[in-house]
Amino acid sequence: MLTDDAEGLEKGVFTEPEIRLAMRNHGMPLEALRYDLTPPGLHYLLTHFDIPSVDLDAWTLGIDGLVERPLSLSMAHLQALPQEVRTVTMECAGNGRSALDQRPASQPWVLEAVGTSRWAGVPVSALLERAGVREGAIEVVFCSLDHGIDGGVEQHYERSLPLELARSAEPIVAISMNDDPLPPQHGFPARLLVPGWYGMTNVKWLSRITVVNTPFDGYQQAVAYRVRQTSDEQGEAITRMLPRALMVPPGIPDFASRDRTVVGPCTIDGRAWSGWGAIERVDLSTDGGERWQPATLDQRTSDGHAHWCSWSYRWEAPEPGEHVLMVRARDTAGNEQPDEPDWNAGGYLNNAVQRVVVTVRAS
Amino acid sequence: MLTDDAEGLEKGVFTEPEIRLAMRNHGMPLEALRYDLTPPGLHYLLTHFDIPSVDLDAWTLGIDGLVERPLSLSMAHLQALPQEVRTVTMECAGNGRSALDQRPASQPWVLEAVGTSRWAGVPVSALLERAGVREGAIEVVFCSLDHGIDGGVEQHYERSLPLELARSAEPIVAISMNDDPLPPQHGFPARLLVPGWYGMTNVKWLSRITVVNTPFDGYQQAVAYRVRQTSDEQGEAITRMLPRALMVPPGIPDFASRDRTVVGPCTIDGRAWSGWGAIERVDLSTDGGERWQPATLDQRTSDGHAHWCSWSYRWEAPEPGEHVLMVRARDTAGNEQPDEPDWNAGGYLNNAVQRVVVTVRAS
Numbered sequence: 001m002l003t004d005d006a007e008g009l010e011k012g013v014f015t016e017p018e019i020r021l022a023m024r025n026h027g028m029p030l031e032a033l034r035y036d037l038t039p040p041g042l043h044y045l046l047t048h049f050d051i052p053s054v055d056l057d058a059w060t061l062g063i064d065g066l067v068e069r070p071l072s073l074s075m076a077h078l079q080a081l082p083q084e085v086r087t088v089t090m091e092c093a094g095n096g097r098s099a100l101d102q103r104p105a106s107q108p109w110v111l112e113a114v115g116t117s118r119w120a121g122v123p124v125s126a127l128l129e130r131a132g133v134r135e136g137a138i139e140v141v142f143c144s145l146d147h148g149i150d151g152g153v154e155q156h157y158e159r160s161l162p163l164e165l166a167r168s169a170e171p172i173v174a175i176s177m178n179d180d181p182l183p184p185q186h187g188f189p190a191r192l193l194v195p196g197w198y199g200m201t202n203v204k205w206l207s208r209i210t211v212v213n214t215p216f217d218g219y220q221q222a223v224a225y226r227v228r229q230t231s232d233e234q235g236e237a238i239t240r241m242l243p244r245a246l247m248v249p250p251g252i253p254d255f256a257s258r259d260r261t262v263v264g265p266c267t268i269d270g271r272a273w274s275g276w277g278a279i280e281r282v283d284l285s286t287d288g289g290e291r292w293q294p295a296t297l298d299q300r301t302s303d304g305h306a307h308w309c310s311w312s313y314r315w316e317a318p319e320p321g322e323h324v325l326m327v328r329a330r331d332t333a334g335n336e337q338p339d340e341p342d343w344n345a346g347g348y349l350n351n352a353v354q355r356v357v358v359t360v361r362a363s
Numbered sequence: 364m365l366t367d368d369a370e371g372l373e374k375g376v377f378t379e380p381e382i383r384l385a386m387r388n389h390g391m392p393l394e395a396l397r398y399d400l401t402p403p404g405l406h407y408l409l410t411h412f413d414i415p416s417v418d419l420d421a422w423t424l425g426i427d428g429l430v431e432r433p434l435s436l437s438m439a440h441l442q443a444l445p446q447e448v449r450t451v452t453m454e455c456a457g458n459g460r461s462a463l464d465q466r467p468a469s470q471p472w473v474l475e476a477v478g479t480s481r482w483a484g485v486p487v488s489a490l491l492e493r494a495g496v497r498e499g500a501i502e503v504v505f506c507s508l509d510h511g512i513d514g515g516v517e518q519h520y521e522r523s524l525p526l527e528l529a530r531s532a533e534p535i536v537a538i539s540m541n542d543d544p545l546p547p548q549h550g551f552p553a554r555l556l557v558p559g560w561y562g563m564t565n566v567k568w569l570s571r572i573t574v575v576n577t578p579f580d581g582y583q584q585a586v587a588y589r590v591r592q593t594s595d596e597q598g599e600a601i602t603r604m605l606p607r608a609l610m611v612p613p614g615i616p617d618f619a620s621r622d623r624t625v626v627g628p629c630t631i632d633g634r635a636w637s638g639w640g641a642i643e644r645v646d647l648s649t650d651g652g653e654r655w656q657p658a659t660l661d662q663r664t665s666d667g668h669a670h671w672c673s674w675s676y677r678w679e680a681p682e683p684g685e686h687v688l689m690v691r692a693r694d695t696a697g698n699e700q701p702d703e704p705d706w707n708a709g710g711y712l713n714n715a716v717q718r719v720v721v722t723v724r725a726s
Binding site: 042 | 375376377378379380381382383384385386387388389390392394395397398402403404405406408410411412413414416461467468469471472473474475510511512513514517546547548549612615616617618619620621624
């Protein structure tokens with residue numbers, strides 16, 4: 001997604017390349033946290049290069065490399081195989097990047113790079129079983145039709161999964177989103193979907209699945225999407241989503257500043273998710289982090305790590321004046337959101353708590 | 364949409380409020396110019412305040428003010444009336460704002476604030492006829508459920524049309540977009556649609572239509588969306604879309620810079636539109652504006668001002684090296700795109716020609 005040996009951009013000041021990316025890609029306006037399933041067009045979107053134009057009649061999904069029986073599957077083939085459904089919350093690994101000082105010239109997400117959809121398709125495990133994985137295989141590479149240049153390297157967007165994960169129950173090759181064919185911008189006609197992992201995993205516009213016996217060192221695996229302090233470190237691969245809670249900013253906004261005005265008692269609600277486990281608790285502060293109170297989790301939605309759960313908090317007696325609302329999630333694996341970002345060169349994994357400044361008006 | 368007595372932001376440097384707006388709203392990636400109808404989720408989107416949550420069972424559209432028979436119409440009522448279809452290209456009046464020096468803190472559009480959809484609904488004229496417009500009426504005010512603060516004024520988003528235009532054949536109250544109910548972000552359950560006019564006209568989340576006998580002086584009519592040099596001028600109201608041609612940037616992009624690389628001869632294609640008449644000609648320059656050549660217009664699509672027409676240009680022998688591509692449209696009303704923006708305080712109506720820098724690589 002980005003070169004992380006960028007020059008390092010100053011906090012609070014944004015550049016033309018960031019604006020060009022910002023106008024193409026988009027987040028989910030936070031009031032859309034109200035929907036269990038994000039309506040089409042509101043799910044966050046990041047396109048690495050250009051949205052490819054795919055002729056479905058000519059398109060096939062190849063399965064090759066270290067397999068007994070290389071396959072070339074048309075959409076009719078895929079549709080004829082047993083389908084499974086996954087309701088998945090997906091977040092970009094760069095969500096929160098715009099709050100960072102010395103960040104790379106990349107998509108300047110504030111907090112909106114998230115969405116939840118119902119995806120359906122064929123389990124990757126079933127495709128690998130049909131092709132027959134051969135001895136010695138260790139990874140599976142997913143290749144996209146998305147084509148361009150990143151960090152000086154001309155490439156199709158490609159990412160790999162460890163063979164064990166690719167063969168596990170959860171990953172699917174999705175061919176529908178919220179019961180419709182994939183929209184062009186979300187990977188038509190087929191994309192990878194790995195519940196719980198950050199967005200870069202879920203390769204769109206799939207053209208080929210290749211089983212390999214060496215670690216995949218493509219640009220998006222070995223250079224981009226790694227957590228490191230300097231560009232000459234190898235760094236850590238980015239995998240599952242860290243916990244995050246987001247609130248629907250209460251009250252009404254100012255158009256230009258997005259500052260909020262609230263009148264009287266109100267219910268603050270939102271969603272929380274983690275790729276590492278279920279959400280164990282969500283706490284809210286209405287005084288800038290001095291005191292924290294537990295929010296009420298909707299138990300019906302907090303039973304797994306594949307999609308977000310709902311929470312709410314009743315703010316009974318807001319005093320007139322300015323307040324800083326903050327919300328923090330903790331998952332069952334013991335991960336908790338930090339108050340401040342942990343910096344890294346690529347501007348990834350900033351799951352520091354959301355802060356919303358509201359002015360309470362006497363009613 | 365914005366206060367135009369803002370401090371005036373420097374060209375090429377963007378601020379946090381602009382980034383917050385940019386992450387909520389979004390443009391249409393220019394490769395989507397390939398679609399006659401913009402697929403859902405790719406049409407540009409600007410929400411003034413927050414996307415309202417509308418309970419369709421409780422919602423009605425009121426028609427009141429200077430009428431014989433005030434009406435309160437449910438969705439079932441609207442659906443039972445004769446429907447008409449409009450295929451409309453819609454553009455934000457602020458498209459191109461990010462290129463301006465001394466611009467207000469508002470949505471920093473580059474060039475992507477456009478889209479074309481097929482809308483269907485009930486002609487405004489039919490609704491006014493049912494209600495019976497009374498003597499003395501001069502304007503019709505369209506009120507939205509979208510609620511917030513702009514320029515210090517708490518408001519529902521509201522705009523008016525002159526009575527003559529409201530009663531003319533073209534405006535509709537749209538209840539479907541590309542044959543589906545309106546998505547939440549495009550005005551569910553009903554919005555105004557005035558073919559040929561800039562986006563701010565097409566009030567989303569309609570709640571009320573009020574016939575009045577004095578000029579409407581609401582914020583979005585009298586303060587925002589006016590062309591002026593200083594904030595104390597009254598300025599000119601913004602109405603119909605000026606002509607603009609946009610090309611699909613050819614070749615492949617660099618992720619972070621969006622710079623383009625082209626190999627060998629290629630066809631450059633795109634769309635052009637104007638709210639003032641049909642597109643008469645589109646010219647293209649491949650040398651930064653020294654020489655211009657006519658593009659080929661698709662006559663099937665260039666027959667009116669309601670939606671964009673297609674054009675293409677065959678670039679036969681690009682020389683290796685860097686080239687600046689430019690494209691310029693002219694309409695039958697004699698309007699032509701300028702090379703440089705005409706500045707105004709609100710950052711509106713910048714229809715200066717698109718420039719795309721490409722590097723041609725020897726094949």
